Amino acid sequence: MAGCRCSTPLLVIPGLDDSGPAHWQSWLQAQHKDAVRVTQHDWSTPDLDRWAARIAATVDRHGSGPWVAVAHSFGVLALMRCLQLHPGTPVAAALLVAPAEPDKFGVAGLLPHGRLAIPSTLIASDTDPWMTAASTRRWAARWGSHWLTLGDAGHINAEAGFGPLPLAQRWVVSTQQRLQRARRPVRASVAEWSFAI
DSSP states (O other): OOOOOSSSOEEEEOOTTOOOTTSHHHHHHHTOTTOEEOOOSOTTSOOHHHHHHHHHHHHHHHOSOOEEEEEETHHHHHHHHHHHHOTTOOEEEEEEESOOOHHHHTOGGGSOOSOOSSOEEEEEOTTOTTSOHHHHHHHHHHHTOEEEEOSSOTTSSGGGTOSOOHHHHHHHHHHHHHHHHHHSOOOOOHHHHHHHO
16 A cells, blocks of 8 residues: 555654564655654663654754554553553544553553553454553543454564554554544535525
């Protein structure tokens, strides 16, 4: 499926150690000419507030959006923190893939515990070493996210065999198209035009 050159650009938010060239996020970014990747100053140190601030700064630097965000692992937590600290961040929808367990980093209390103001989908794995499927389901319920599992998919990264991830591409394109349709002005009916003339 071809990428979408449209007015709803893609924001790619990797997790710890970034997403290498074989990772599905890098593949997804290559499908979208207008995609922007959030780059952290220190990919090996999971500092939630610094990572969240970096997301907000990236969005500010690259335009007003609205953005479609695709986050992975600790990047999911950073995006959630960003949306909480910076509620005006112009992210219109989010795909949350294989989030890291907040309790492992001691940050559960710093994340939203209520429904997000934007539509979101959380993709989980039954065999993710970073977060159990049951825990992802609980967080998805808190955030009001649509939840689905890929089954035995590890951490849904390159090591688990996920270079291309067509599901993510389909979600991004369909979300971009839906947002574009929602922003189109409603056309007056033929009768209204006739009356105006």
